[in-house]
Amino acid sequence: MATETIIQGAILALTFITFWAIKYLSQRGLTKFRNKHRATLQTQRQLIQASRLLARARTTPKKSQSQSLAKTALSEADDVISISPEDAAGHIVRALALDLLGHHTSALKSFDTALTYPRLKSLSMGERADALVKRAEMKLAVNRRRRIDSAIEDLEEAVRLAAGTDTARLFRLLGECYEFKGLNEKAHWAFNEALKVQPSSATARDRT
Incomplete structure (x- = not known):
């Protein structure tokens, strides 16, 4: 019991x-x-x-x-x-x-x-691409000659991420970077891509 x-x-x-x-x-x-x-x-x-x-x-x-x-x-x-x-x-x-x-x-x-x-995980692919483009712009503004390679890496990564929301701006900037490095064929390709996205852009130029 x-x-x-x-x-x-x-x-x-x-x-x-x-x-x-x-x-x-x-x-x-x-x-x-x-x-x-x-x-x-x-x-x-x-x-x-x-x-x-x-x-x-x-x-x-x-x-x-x-x-x-x-x-x-x-x-x-x-x-x-x-x-x-x-x-x-x-x-x-x-x-x-x-x-x-x-x-x-x-x-x-x-x-x-x-x-x-x-x-980085909190960003969508488009947001990440936009951030990479803006960081590249800042790098170029601070020291274009010293940071050009790093800026190109950011921009190329942004392209792989579908370029975010302002694709024409991205390709124009990438083209300018390639042109600065003397990579004329790549610059020509990038400017052409900018033209495809935004044909009426006055600053997206066909470089030969």
Whole structure:
């Protein structure tokens, strides 16, 4: 009789512990999901805000106001990175803001961070291609002669990724890089590809 009582008590205790554990873990999982969801919504809002600020900064003729907007965008991007450091978008926006502020070397470092694993996985192929093109442009602006080979690597990788959203721009830039290196046949091919995508472009020229 005593043995049965002990067994029944143990079963009740085990049932209670199991019920409590399931409830506790479920609550923790729900709380974690809610917190992650809130963080995602917050970062999305801040990324949108930062992008709008950058767009305004680029179109504002007054330099002091443009710089102020870019600094605010940079602050928003830093907040996003602090919340979601593995999301490439925050690092890309940070790079664009730094570039607008004239901090080109720091901007390149932010692009390098965005385009390395595990952050790279958060980008679609088109987004990755666009980021590679922009990084190539920055490399050429900082030091064309020293960074030309690295820029070509970025642009060729962008071509392999289906070129993103502005294919004509990509091929024009690649053609200019090939031309700078004296690779005339490759330059001719790249400019022709730009013409195929955007025949009316005044800057996409047929080079022979």
